[in-house]
Amino acid sequence: MSRLNQIELALAGLMLAAAPWVINAAPYESTMGLVQKIFYFHMPSAWLFLIAAIVSGVASAIFLFGKKKNADGWALAAAELAVVFGIITLVTGPLWARKAWGIWWVWDARLTSSLILWMIFVAYLLLRRYGGPGSDKLGAGMALFGLANVPFIFVSVNVWRTLHPQTSVVPTLPVQMGGPLWFCVFAFLLLFLALLSMRARLERHRMRIEDLYLAEDEA
Amino acid sequence: MRNFFRVAFLVVRKDMMVEARSLEVLSTTLFFALTVVLVFAFGLVREGRPVDDVAAAILWIATAFSGTLALGRTFERERQADTLRALLLAPADRPAIYAGKLAGMLLLMGLVELVLVPLVGLLFQAPIFNYPWTLVALLVTGTTGFAAVGTLFAAMLVRARSRDVMLPILLYPITVPVMIAGVRGTAAIFQSTPDEPLARFWVALLVFFDVVFVTLALWTFEPVMTE
Numbered sequence: 490m491s492r493l494n495q496i497e498l499a500l501a502g503l504m505l506a507a508a509p510w511v512i513n514a515a516p517y518e519s520t521m522g523l524v525q526k527i528f529y530f531h532m533p534s535a536w537l538f539l540i541a542a543i544v545s546g547v548a549s550a551i552f553l554f555g556k557k558k559n560a561d562g563w564a565l566a567a568a569e570l571a572v573v574f575g576i577i578t579l580v581t582g583p584l585w586a587r588k589a590w591g592i593w594w595v596w597d598a599r600l601t602s603s604l605i606l607w608m609i610f611v612a613y614l615l616l617r618r619y620g621g622p623g624s625d626k627l628g629a630g631m632a633l634f635g636l637a638n639v640p641f642i643f644v645s646v647n648v649w650r651t652l653h654p655q656t657s658v659v660p661t662l663p664v665q666m667g668g669p670l671w672f673c674v675f676a677f678l679l680l681f682l683a684l685l686s687m688r689a690r691l692e693r694h695r696m697r698i699e700d701l702y703l704a705e706d707e708a
Numbered sequence: 709m710r711n712f713f714r715v716a717f718l719v720v721r722k723d724m725m726v727e728a729r730s731l732e733v734l735s736t737t738l739f740f741a742l743t744v745v746l747v748f749a750f751g752l753v754r755e756g757r758p759v760d761d762v763a764a765a766i767l768w769i770a771t772a773f774s775g776t777l778a779l780g781r782t783f784e785r786e787r788q789a790d791t792l793r794a795l796l797l798a799p800a801d802r803p804a805i806y807a808g809k810l811a812g813m814l815l816l817m818g819l820v821e822l823v824l825v826p827l828v829g830l831l832f833q834a835p836i837f838n839y840p841w842t843l844v845a846l847l848v849t850g851t852t853g854f855a856a857v858g859t860l861f862a863a864m865l866v867r868a869r870s871r872d873v874m875l876p877i878l879l880y881p882i883t884v885p886v887m888i889a890g891v892r893g894t895a896a897i898f899q900s901t902p903d904e905p906l907a908r909f910w911v912a913l914l915v916f917f918d919v920v921f922v923t924l925a926l927w928t929f930e931p932v933m934t935e
Contacts, residue, residue, distance in 0.1 A: 553931045608881040621869030626932045634882050641885035
């Protein structure tokens with residue numbers, strides 16, 4: 490673990506530990522009341538879910554076309570984080586929806602596209618885990634196609650139906666709510682960066698050991 | 709450029725010749741599509757009448773499922789005889805080989821749809837002759853999108869372990885836009901008050917999808933097929 494990772498993790502831990510108090514101090518939303526507070530964790534994880542998906546897709550493209558072996562480690566690390574933050578998003582969303590809309594799940598544009606994107610990265614991880622030799626390249630193709638698919642999923646599902654609150658509310662939030670929100674975003678971002686670089690480094694070491702084994706076998 | 713089409717044509721001709729002699733993939737795929745339609749009929753027909761809007765969904769699900777089966781079988785044949793390696797060793801452009809494989813898959817799926825569409829129309833009282841050209845456009849663009857992604861993934865998976873399980877797992881999440889566009893577009897022209905402009909919108913989306921994914925697949929085929 491590098492010094493930077495230690496600092497990132499420690500800070501993220503402290504901030505997340507303090508988060509309940511910060512969120513508690515934020516004012517109640519007038520119509521939704523207490524339920525709205527889940528939003529302070531829901532939105533940062535949804536953003537990082539999307540960022541992780543983009544990182545994974547871009548790193549896969551670099552691996553595939555630029556023949557950079559290390560990029561594969563970043564793609565895998567980002568894909569795992571996409572699945573983790575995707576789970577947080579997909580669990581906190583329905584918890585809120587149950588109170589706000591009265592049902593756990595609706596086939597709304599954003600919900601559906603998040604679910605599909607999450608499934609693409611679960612499929613990616615399944616392929617990496619059970620695909621056997623050569624699955625790194627196949628996975629890269631999958632992540633690349635998954636990323637290219639995002640606009641299509643979004644448009645098609647959008648025409649299909651929409652109910653989710655618009656993201657355009659974020660800049661208009663009052664300071665008392667915006668403060669805690671950005672606090673949480675920052676804490677999640679630190680956690681994300683630390684986990685991403687640690688996992689990518691682990692993958693690099695694993696690849697090096699594999700190469701050494703191969704060299705040993707040949708010798 | 710001429711060479712590209714020549715190689716693609718030769719690959720298609722080879723695949724069609726093999727298929728014409730055995731009819732293995734075509735007959736099994738066709739029968740499988742029939743089975744899917746039947747299974748869905750048992751689930752969705754109440755008191756002798758189909759539930760509303762069900763024809764479009766069954767048509768596209770049967771197409772996707774039987775397409776997956778055909779994709780798996782075509783490449784399994786190449787793997788068993790180790791002919792894919794020979795094909796890749798040939799002094800030809802890799803993208804041209806992909807294009808040939810894709811064209812062969814489209815011909816095959818087109819033949820299956822030729823039987824499937826009238827069958828669904830007959831069994832579920834779908835007005836398939838309402839807007840025949842829009843329906844053809846939806847089928848052609850939708851099948852192309854599905855097969856473009858499917859051919860690339862099936863080719864990539866030839867060397868992978870547990871490829872039979874992996875193909876649908878990878879293919880279905882990626883082809884969700886095709887399924888939505890295909891089903892909604894077809895449902896728009898099948899419903900009692902047809903909405904043709906909506907169907908046209910979905911055709912446009914599918915064309916866009918096809919262009920992006922065929923280009924991406926032609927581009928990715930070379931690096932992913934290199935050992």
